[in-house]
Amino acid sequence: MAIERTLSILKPDATTRNITGKINAIFEENGFRIIAQRRVLLTRSETERFYIIHKERPFYKDLCDFMSSAPVVVQVLEGENAILKNRAIMGATNPEEAAPGTIRALFGLSIDQNTVHGSDSAATAAQEIAFFFKETDIVG
Ligand code: IDP
Ligand code: MG
Numbered sequence: 001m002a003i004e005r006t007l008s009i010l011k012p013d014a015t016t017r018n019i020t021g022k023i024n025a026i027f028e029e030n031g032f033r034i035i036a037q038r039r040v041l042l043t044r045s046e047t048e049r050f051y052i053i054h055k056e057r058p059f060y061k062d063l064c065d066f067m068s069s070a071p072v073v074v075q076v077l078e079g080e081n082a083i084l085k086n087r088a089i090m091g092a093t094n095p096e097e098a099a100p101g102t103i104r105a106l107f108g109l110s111i112d113q114n115t116v117h118g119s120d121s122a123a124t125a126a127q128e129i130a131f132f133f134k135e136t137d138i139v140g
Pocket of ligand 1: 118
């Protein structure tokens with residue numbers, strides 16, 4: 001298996017509840033290294049661009065409102081099989097359907113306020129990492 005990089009976002013429900021350290025501890029306990037990290041209040045237009053793939057979906061407006069409502073932590077996780085492994089650690093999109101012990105099962109409040117974002121493929125990971133970080137900001 002290859003060492004991969006994936007983009008992770010700790011969403012506004014994580015920063016407002018002050019649980020970003022607890023979530024980072026889960027990433028580190030699972031063997032990931034956090035090789036870039038920044039706390040940022042995204043503008044509405046940045047969230048619209050980041051989630052452009054969902055622009056026809058009924059939840060797009062609420063998603064963009066939520067993601068620009070309070071600070072987020074954007075980060076690059078590095079590790080073996082990081083993209084799919086992070087999706088497994090995160091759990092299903094709807095916290096009610098997330099497997100026990102996953103981040104969304106432990107902390108997710110609802111399908112909107114589901115605590116974390118993680119890239120879903122190698123192509124998406126490369127694109128999403130470049131959206132937030134310059135190569136020189138990533139220290140592996
Ligand atoms: P993912 O975050 O598990 O990859 P996506 O389908 O990419 O899920 O959706 C992006 C985000 O949009 C989700 O994390 C969730 O916050 C929100 N979302 C997805 N589906 C719904 C829905 O049916 N209702 C409300 N929000 C949704
Ligand atoms: Mg997604």
